[in-house]
Amino acid sequence: MFPNSSNLGRPPFPPKPQQHNNFFNKLPLNIPPTLLSHQQIIDAQFNFQNAAALLSGNLTAIPAVSPQPLTYGNGNSIRTSAASTTFRGRKRLNEQNVPYDVKRQRFHSPHRDSTLVNQTVPLPEERRYSFPGSVPSPLFHTHYLPDLTGCVPPLQDSFPDPIETTLPVAKDKLSQQVLELFQACQQQTCDLNKKELCRTELQREIQRIFPQGRLFLVGSSLNGFGTRSSDGDLCLVVKEEPVNQKTEARHILSLVQKLFSTKLSSYIERPQLIRAKVPIVKFRDKVSCVEFDLNVNNVVGIRNTFLLRTYAYIENRVRPLVLVVKKWANFHDINDASRGTLSSYSLVLMVLHYLQTLPEPILPSLQKNYPESFDSTMQLHLVHQAPRTIPPYLSKNGSSLGDLLVGFFKYYATEFDWSSQMISVREAKAIPRPDGIEWRNKFICVEEPFDGTNTARAVHEKQKFDIIKDEFLKSWQRLRDKKDLNCVLPLRATIQKR
Structure with missing residues (x-):
């Protein structure tokens, strides 16, 4: 969920002298190997030639993507959902005829790894790493120690060990009701793991056309305020500099939408490009049955995710x-x-x-x-x-x-x-x-x-x-x-x- 975390201390992008202003035509392909896994280096050949092929409709020019029908690329099978192919999120049923070119706010939803153990949580030896190449990360293998100075649980890959947090005492009826609602509805470990698995797979596929792209899980999924019914928010970071949301972001998202609706259609359902102030691609993952919103370079959402995560746990x-x-x-x-x-x-x-x-x-x-x-x-x-x-x-x-x-x-x-x-x-x-x-x-x-x-x-x-x-x-x-x-x-x- 926090890509390339194994490269802590390294800049997430090449130094500025190596970057090019003409982003769409000159995205650097001489990526420092230290920033890439073996699989990423192989995938670097899938560059903007593939993006051009997507736009032109020449899909035969793009090598086949590893996920086969009803599976992710790693072989995890899809659990067919009884949900309709239309969006079925908390507010989707009565929104299908609403125009989407209205002002939207991003990164406002809720999620948190649970204090309850769920049978679907993988055992420690079954952990999936949240960045390409499956390289062990110091971030996701730092276990929470009660005697640490900080009070915010560190992120762990796949959250195999739920963090026990102290809940407030509820003596009166209203307080007990609030606490009961929270314990029943807060995001569980298995909910977050499903989103993280999708993020990992999508990042691998997106890097075929954006070799330097990194996909971040943001918003309520990580900020501590998630519920079991919360959607997922994803931020695709393609370069260090800001992206013009009206032009560049829409162009990039059109490529992502094309990828989702063609090569990844076996597990990505009905991707829609929403031309809002912060444009997004909205889609549903058939594996997790979670709906996602994906934006490009709206990095303020990454920053406020961890600010809110801190507020969530200091009291x-x-x-x-x-x-x-x-x-x-x-x-x-x-x-x-x-x-x-x-x-x-x-x-x-x-x-x-x-x-x-x-x-x-x-x-x-x-x-x-x-x-x-x-x-x-x-x-x-x-x-x-x-x-x-x-x-x-x-x-x-x-x-x-x-x-x-x-x-x-x-x-x-x-x-x-x-x-x-x-x-x-x-x-x-x-x-x-x-x-x-x-x-x-x-x-x-x-x-x-x-x-x-x-x-x-x-x-x-x-x-x-x-x-x-x-x-x-x-x-x-x-x-x-x-x-x-x-x-x-x-x-x-x-x-x-x-």
Whole structure:
């Protein structure tokens, strides 16, 4: 899930003098062998000639891809799903006729390796390595030791050894309900392993046309806020420099879509190129039955994945609270950026912001306290190491999960000034709205911690904004009076859906 991690300390791309500006015509093929496995060196021959063949439709010019019908390239068989060939994610069934050229937010979903052992988790000797060539990686073979300074579990390949994390004590009914929902719906180890297996296979195939390409699993799959029903987010990094999302990214994704719909059609189902502000290829993996969104070079998603992963684990009340808020928003139909409401990423930032702004904060600003660990200029191959060095945050605030949930709704229903304030996790406070064009006439302003953009820009209709505010107000009033999660979110039905 973190490609080329065996090359820690090496630059992820050739030094700048070796790079070429004419990216599509002159992608360097003299790749330093130290950055490639034996298989990658063999695959280097599948360069942009193959890309041109894909665009022209001359598929006979491309050597056959190893995966045969109903298997990945490594021989893992496909479990045929009873799901329809149409998308069947959490919000897909009622979206099939919705135009996709609307503003979307990326990297906002949830996932986490489970505290429960699942029978599908491979034994240690069966580990699959998360980068080409199956070279043992120091990253994925570092076991979690309780006496380490950091509190964030290190990433391990295939997550064979689930990390036991201490959950908060729940004494009152509402807190117990929140904890029950979290334990039932949090992403399991086997869920993450399925996504990682797909990522590994797709990276191997994509490197036939982009030899230097690296595929990262990002978003909720890794940031600690995943659920069992969460989709997967993938970021294809093809070069060190930024990519023009309107031209280069769309061109690259058109090649990827062509590859998926032809050579990989035995296990990739209905790849669609979505021309959004950050264009993506949306597809379903028949092996894992997981739906994925794949973007190109949207590297801020890699950085915020590990920032959020750190927030998720420095205080044990954060993950249960975020999960219940996301389930609540989804139930009330206000968790869909493509339909003009809040993305999951914005909801996570809203919860973190609330926990930072309490009279006795439960969370700090990690970017202020540890600027060297969350530097926006840090090379990508080092980003994953930062969370492992951050110690737990010891808050004096002893509020229960139930009290915090009620307080969350009250804060956004009665205290936060939507018209003049911006939510800033980076600053750990509400700050005045900037005067830039991106922030004018926006109903909700949530600052992206690294690039400073508005993650809630999809909420551009007053009617949708009023609906969102009304749901916060009604939920606060009901929970305040009844202290029962079922009055705002049906617990049993939500657990069944996961």
